[in-house]
Amino acid sequence: MAESLMDIKRRITSTQKTGQITRAMQMVSGAKLSRIEKQSMAYQLYASKVEEIVRHLTMGDVFKNIAAGGKSADPLSLNNVLQVRDVKKTAYVVMTSDRGLVGGYNSNILKAMMDIFQKKHHGDKSKFTIISLGSTGTEFFKTRGYDVAYEYRGLPDIPTVEDVTPIVKTILQLYQAGTFDEIFVCHNHHVNSLISRFTSAKLLPLEAPKDTTLEEEHIASEYITDPNPEEVLSAIVPQFIESLIFGAMMDAKTAEHAASVTAMKSATDNADDLISDLSLHYNRARQAQITTEITEIVGGAAALE
Numbered sequence: 001m002a003e004s005l006m007d008i009k010r011r012i013t014s015t016q017k018t019g020q021i022t023r024a025m026q027m028v029s030g031a032k033l034s035r036i037e038k039q040s041m042a043y044q045l046y047a048s049k050v051e052e053i054v055r056h057l058t059m060g061d062v063f064k065n066i067a068a069g070g071k072s073a074d075p076l077s078l079n080n081v082l083q084v085r086d087v088k089k090t091a092y093v094v095m096t097s098d099r100g101l102v103g104g105y106n107s108n109i110l111k112a113m114m115d116i117f118q119k120k121h122h123g124d125k126s127k128f129t130i131i132s133l134g135s136t137g138t139e140f141f142k143t144r145g146y147d148v149a150y151e152y153r154g155l156p157d158i159p160t161v162e163d164v165t166p167i168v169k170t171i172l173q174l175y176q177a178g179t180f181d182e183i184f185v186c187h188n189h190h191v192n193s194l195i196s197r198f199t200s201a202k203l204l205p206l207e208a209p210k211d212t213t214l215e216e217e218h219i220a221s222e223y224i225t226d227p228n229p230e231e232v233l234s235a236i237v238p239q240f241i242e243s244l245i246f247g248a249m250m251d252a253k254t255a256e257h258a259a260s261v262t263a264m265k266s267a268t269d270n271a272d273d274l275i276s277d278l279s280l281h282y283n284r285a286r287q288a289q290i291t292t293e294i295t296e297i298v299g300g301a302a303a304l305e
Helices: 005-057 061-067 078-082 105-121 135-143 161-176 214-221 229-304
Strands: 090-095 128-133 148-152 182-190 196-204
Touching: 005 229, 090 105, 090 135, 090 161, 090 229, 105 128, 105 135, 105 182, 105 196, 105 229, 128 135, 128 161, 135 148, 148 161, 161 196, 161 229, 182 229, 196 229
Parallel strands: 090 128, 090 182, 128 148
Antiparallel strands: 182 196
């Protein structure tokens, strides 16, 4: 049954309103993307410097002496974060969004995680646990019966260090309690406004550099630490762990906003295309109706003659 002119006009009006909404959402996401890109770039300078210091101080005998020590009650102690354990259980910090309308952002992450679970653990749920940051991932894993050791929802669109502190504290407490023996941070890495790539990086235990160049060893030997490398590391390592998680969170949020911009732009373009098609359909139907009316008038006049 052909649509009436009123139905077509109603569809055009509805699509125009939808297009206005998606265009507004695109602009909002674009503003958030611009803000977080600037903050993320600035923060990376700090994070890279902290990483450089930790990298140099964990070279050679310093790392070995600390890592060989006994357990401490303090979850932030060097012994706890540097000691390598026999891996009985692995934890994954998985960062997803709290809402939809972000295109394939969440599906890419969840598909990659399912591949990791299958390849590394052969689907054995007892060998790993999940720390889920974001409602989408939390609901996905819980629905499928995975062990979610900790969940965090409602992360701000532009995270701050204060937002990360309770997350870092909980992760370190779980690690100290032996809930898991190693932990990876998994999220979408922001490449540019159109591209993001899934990445998984080891967070704990911290490892000494496996391959060091002569230049790096020379730089490390020139580091002057007061009172000693162990105490300097004790002060820096907590900041380093926090910087890794916060940096990953900023990166993930940047990728999320970029995905939202792309998705909303695509939705807006589709709405414009649909309006164009419906307008053409409406004009043709209106033209056919007018032609029919003229034909009926001419036919009626001819019958009266």
